Amino acid sequence: MSSVTVDHAHGATHGQNAGWGHFVRTYVFSLDHKIIGLQFLFSTLLWFFVGGMLALGIRWQLAYPWQPMPIIGRLLFAEQGGQISPEFYTMLFTMHATVMIFFVIIPILAGAFGNYLIPLMIGADDMAFPTLNMLSYWFMWPAFLLIGLSFFAPGNGASSGWTSYPTLSAVKEAAPGSGMAQTLWLLGVTCVGVSSMMGSVNYLTTIIQMRAPGMTMFRLPLTIWAMFITAILQAFALPVLTAAGFMQLMDRSLGTGFFLPEGLIVNNSAAASGGGQPLLWQHLFWFYSHPAVYIMILPAMGMVSDILSCFARKPIFGYKPMVYSISAIAGLGFIVWGHHMFVSGMNPYLGMTFMVSTMMIALPSAVKVFNWLGTLWGGRIQFTTPMLFACSFVSMFVIGGLSGIFMAATPVDIFIHDTYFIVAHFHYVLFAGTAMAVFGAIYFWYPKMFGRMMNEPLGKVHFLLTFIFLNGTFYPMHILGAVGFPRRLAHPYHYETFQQTLPLNQFITWCAILMVASQVIFVFNFFFSIFFGKPAGRNPWGANSLEWQAPSPPGHGNFDFQPIVYRGPYEYGSPESDTDYYPQTQPPPDAKEGQGGSGPASHH
Amino acid sequence: MFRPSWSWLFLLIPIFGVAWFVFAINEWPPLAGHWFPQDISAHGNIIDSLFNTILWLTGAIFVGTGIAMFLFLHKYDASYNADPVKYVHGSHVLEVVWSIIPAATLLFIAIYQMSAWANAKVLRPNQPALAEVTGRQFEWRIRYAGEDKIIGTEDDVFTVNDLHVPLNEDVVLAIKSDDVLHSFFLPNLRLKQDVVPGMKQFVWFKPLYERECDIVCAELCGWGHYKMKGRLNVVPRQEFNQWLANKRAEQETSSFTPPAIEEDDES
Numbered sequence: 017m018s019s020v021t022v023d024h025a026h027g028a029t030h031g032q033n034a035g036w037g038h039f040v041r042t043y044v045f046s047l048d049h050k051i052i053g054l055q056f057l058f059s060t061l062l063w064f065f066v067g068g069m070l071a072l073g074i075r076w077q078l079a080y081p082w083q084p085m086p087i088i089g090r091l092l093f094a095e096q097g098g099q100i101s102p103e104f105y106t107m108l109f110t111m112h113a114t115v116m117i118f119f120v121i122i123p124i125l126a127g128a129f130g131n132y133l134i135p136l137m138i139g140a141d142d143m144a145f146p147t148l149n150m151l152s153y154w155f156m157w158p159a160f161l162l163i164g165l166s167f168f169a170p171g172n173g174a175s176s177g178w179t180s181y182p183t184l185s186a187v188k189e190a191a192p193g194s195g196m197a198q199t200l201w202l203l204g205v206t207c208v209g210v211s212s213m214m215g216s217v218n219y220l221t222t223i224i225q226m227r228a229p230g231m232t233m234f235r236l237p238l239t240i241w242a243m244f245i246t247a248i249l250q251a252f253a254l255p256v257l258t259a260a261g262f263m264q265l266m267d268r269s270l271g272t273g274f275f276l277p278e279g280l281i282v283n284n285s286a287a288a289s290g291g292g293q294p295l296l297w298q299h300l301f302w303f304y305s306h307p308a309v310y311i312m313i314l315p316a317m318g319m320v321s322d323i324l325s326c327f328a329r330k331p332i333f334g335y336k337p338m339v340y341s342i343s344a345i346a347g348l349g350f351i352v353w354g355h356h357m358f359v360s361g362m363n364p365y366l367g368m369t370f371m372v373s374t375m376m377i378a379l380p381s382a383v384k385v386f387n388w389l390g391t392l393w394g395g396r397i398q399f400t401t402p403m404l405f406a407c408s409f410v411s412m413f414v415i416g417g418l419s420g421i422f423m424a425a426t427p428v429d430i431f432i433h434d435t436y437f438i439v440a441h442f443h444y445v446l447f448a449g450t451a452m453a454v455f456g457a458i459y460f461w462y463p464k465m466f467g468r469m470m471n472e473p474l475g476k477v478h479f480l481l482t483f484i485f486l487n488g489t490f491y492p493m494h495i496l497g498a499v500g501f502p503r504r505l506a507h508p509y510h511y512e513t514f515q516q517t518l519p520l521n522q523f524i525t526w527c528a529i530l531m532v533a534s535q536v537i538f539v540f541n542f543f544f545s546i547f548f549g550k551p552a553g554r555n556p557w558g559a560n561s562l563e564w565q566a567p568s569p570p571g572h573g574n575f576d577f578q579p580i581v582y583r584g585p586y587e588y589g590s591p592e593s594d595t596d597y598y599p600q601t602q603p604p605p606d607a608k609e610g611q612g613g614s615g616p617a618s619h620h
Numbered sequence: 621m622f623r624p625s626w627s628w629l630f631l632l633i634p635i636f637g638v639a640w641f642v643f644a645i646n647e648w649p650p651l652a653g654h655w656f657p658q659d660i661s662a663h664g665n666i667i668d669s670l671f672n673t674i675l676w677l678t679g680a681i682f683v684g685t686g687i688a689m690f691l692f693l694h695k696y697d698a699s700y701n702a703d704p705v706k707y708v709h710g711s712h713v714l715e716v717v718w719s720i721i722p723a724a725t726l727l728f729i730a731i732y733q734m735s736a737w738a739n740a741k742v743l744r745p746n747q748p749a750l751a752e753v754t755g756r757q758f759e760w761r762i763r764y765a766g767e768d769k770i771i772g773t774e775d776d777v778f779t780v781n782d783l784h785v786p787l788n789e790d791v792v793l794a795i796k797s798d799d800v801l802h803s804f805f806l807p808n809l810r811l812k813q814d815v816v817p818g819m820k821q822f823v824w825f826k827p828l829y830e831r832e833c834d835i836v837c838a839e840l841c842g843w844g845h846y847k848m849k850g851r852l853n854v855v856p857r858q859e860f861n862q863w864l865a866n867k868r869a870e871q872e873t874s875s876f877t878p879p880a881i882e883e884d885d886e887s
């Protein structure tokens with residue numbers, strides 16, 4: 017058991033050495049989980065912009081195929097008159113997904129919010145391993161550099177899809193981007209893996225070991241539960257991706273043949289070796305990447321639960337069922353990977369078992385939705401900006417969850433696999449779901465991070481525009497999927513089956529452009545409020561969890577008092593309290609000062 | 621009575637969500653031609669009706685949760701609602717109800733579809749392959765078994781991106797890949813199968829209408845993936861035989877040398 021010391025000072029940086037060295041240690045190579053969290057936040061938001069630009073490139077080509085891309089086209093490919101080439105197009109969707117998944121969604125949830133919130137919400141002064149924590153951020157930089165360099169390698173970047181299926185990815189001659197660019201991609205993704213692994217180990221240890229007195233596991237906010245389960249998922253799934261990545265690297269450079277069958281001739285050049293199986297990669301890749309889709313949403317679900325309860329001013333509905341369903345999603349998440357491979361050539365009997373497990377994973381997702389609705393029922397709902405984002409998360413997740421059922425039905429998946437139906441599905445869970453939850457979380461915890469409020473009216477305009485245009489962008493993709501419109505095609509309109517969809521694709525593209533443009537409001541609000549926002553105070557939302565009892569922003573060591581936890585984090589509207597909230601640290605009326613709440617302060 | 625509230629925005633979700641599908645399914649402008657392509661296969665209607673069944677089920681849940689969301693947000697909007705909140709932490713009965721009903725529904729869907737899957741991917745008609753389709757960057761090479769019904773013999777007929785099949789008969793095709801992954805996708809026959817280098821697989825279907833339609837590559841295979849298009853022609857048996865004979869004759873008179881025959885060709 018580690019005791020939480022209140023004004024515990026880390027290192028020797030206090031006071032004496034102001035100046036450059038101090039700056040570097042405080043803001044660059046910082047060991048403070050809050051600074052590391054903010055470093056993750058700023059880096060990922062920058063990459064969010066890059067990923068968004070890549071997406072607009074894709075959308076431009078689908079709306080105006082082979083027409084010169086405005087503004088950027090002239091700069092990038094003057095020699096082609098500003099046109100996107102088909103090679104470039106394959107690079108665009110590969111790097112869009114890579115950036116969004118590995119540099120935005122995963123690190124913004126675990127890296128930024130996990131880091132910032134875990135110690136604060138459990139009442140600890142920092143992470144268990146601050147140096148490891150710092151390294152987990154700095155290991156993102158080799159990844160940034162490697163993937164960044166990949167844009168300048170032949171082919172302008174890896175271009176065999178974010179899934180990197182061999183043999184296209186493993187044979188250098190197979191595609192313009194399958195040379196150096198792919199090697200850099202593999203190394204980059206490996207570094208992201210190392211970073212996530214360091215983070216996971218740290219989060220697990222911290223949550224298990226460093227909870228404040230009285231903070232039992234079932235008094236943890238759902239955000240922390242979600243981060244906890246996510247860390248477990250990462251710790252168990254990541255090694256497989258890392259191993260698979262190294263196997264592909266070896267196939268490419270050392271002449272092994274894990275993924276290459278005998279006698280392979282690609283693009284007129286014979287592969288060096290054989291005896292392998294291209295499907296092996298798919299199994300290994302999805303063994304990681306299916307759990308990874310939950311890594312990309314569970315923390316968002318946790319944060320949404322906290323926001324919903326806070327602004328409904330009533331307890332979360334079904335706290336324990338929520339915890340159990342997060343765990344069930346994580347458990348089942350390890351046995352459904354084959355649903356990405358129904359038509360891959362995998363044994364069709366195996367397809368049937370994966371179908372059943374996939375159907376079953378929709379169940380805990382449904383339970384969560386019903387509990388969120390139950391939370392709203394009978395509350396006093398305050399439509400703040402974070403609340404609007406959280407509510408829209410729930411509606412949008414319903415759409416993404418339900419479309420999952422179509423694809424889980426194997427015969428239906430025969431038709432819709434690799435069509436825009438899939439693209440609609442994962443953008444509903446990842447953009448309309450997770451990214452909206454992240455926006456909500458930024459508006460919600462911003463006052464804690466920077467000590468000032470973000471502007472509410474601007475936040476609402478940002479929400480409204482994003483909400484409208486995201487649905488305009490992604491909802492019609494279901495319809496495209498029903499037409500059979502395939503993903504990853506640079507020019508689908510020469511097919512008789514798809515030619516009539518051009519106007520709908522143009523509609524989608526315009527919605528996407530406007531959606532990206534609406535983010536200017538957010539960027540402005542974010543930076544403006546750092547300097548000119550209304551000072552927030554400790555607890556601007558009247559929330560219960562521990563972080564709101566610390567100063568805003570919290571100083572080094574987080575709390576200026578020893579937090580002792582008396583109850584769960586969702587006691588809103590409790591008759592026991594004078595206010596409509598009841599902070600976790602507020603002693604019950606009958607307890608004597610300084611003593612734990614219920615019985616002996618049960619600290620694990 | 622109308623009162624301004626954010627809840628209305630959430631009511632738009634089920635309304636627009638359903639409207640998109642209603643327009644597309646009924647082929648109303650501007651969404652004419654934006655639903656499933658014509659199905660010309662014997663088995664396709666099973667897939668389409670399974671899709672529709674799931675659409676009805678999920679549609680009901682989508683509308684139900686959407687309206688519940690709207691009603692709660694509307695009724696309990698703090699700007700209008702001064703009642704104390706319901707201080708409850710959950711309900712065992714509800715948890716059980718809303719676990720069991722979806723579980724049963726999902727299990728029903730799971731079992732209901734198994735035979736369709738088996739027909740599409742397990743139960744191959746007991747007959748030799750009409751032709752072998754080989755994906756390679758970026759074309760479909762087709763090799764007909766010819767009169768002796770054996771692929772890999774003298775009388776094989778070769779075409780590129782041009783697949784003719786006889787009407788109203790079970791057709792079996794051997795499919796494979798020379799280089800990278802491709803996916804043999806026939807939208808009008810509700811058929812899709814990735815082709816994997818090093819693996820030989822079969823697909824089968826029974827076309828019921830005379831018609832020409834697309835063969836699409838549905839798995840990323842490189843920069844030219846988008847142009848890996850073939851055409852499928854469903855013609856009456858008579859016409860098919862004629863076409864095959866013509867192709868063979870053409871082949872005889874040209875200086876075409878058939879590609880080397882691989883040892884592993886059994887069927």
Ligand code: HEM
Nearest residue numbers: 309312313355356378381417420421423424433434442445
């Ligand atoms: C309700 C539960 C869900 C079910 C039943 C489900 C089912 C599926 C299935 C069957 C596929 C494969 C479709 C295909 O390629 O043909 C798929 C793809 C995908 N799902 Fe889900 N899903 C669910 C929830 C989620 C969630 C919560 C996320 C992410 C946060 C997610 C992210 C993805 C992604 C990213 C892909 C596509 C990957 C790719 O091919 O690039 N899914 N889902």
Ligand SMILES: [Cu+2]
Nearest residue numbers: 306309353356
């Ligand atoms: Cu999956």
Ligand SMILES: [Cu+2]
Nearest residue numbers: 837839841845
């Ligand atoms: Cu292809």
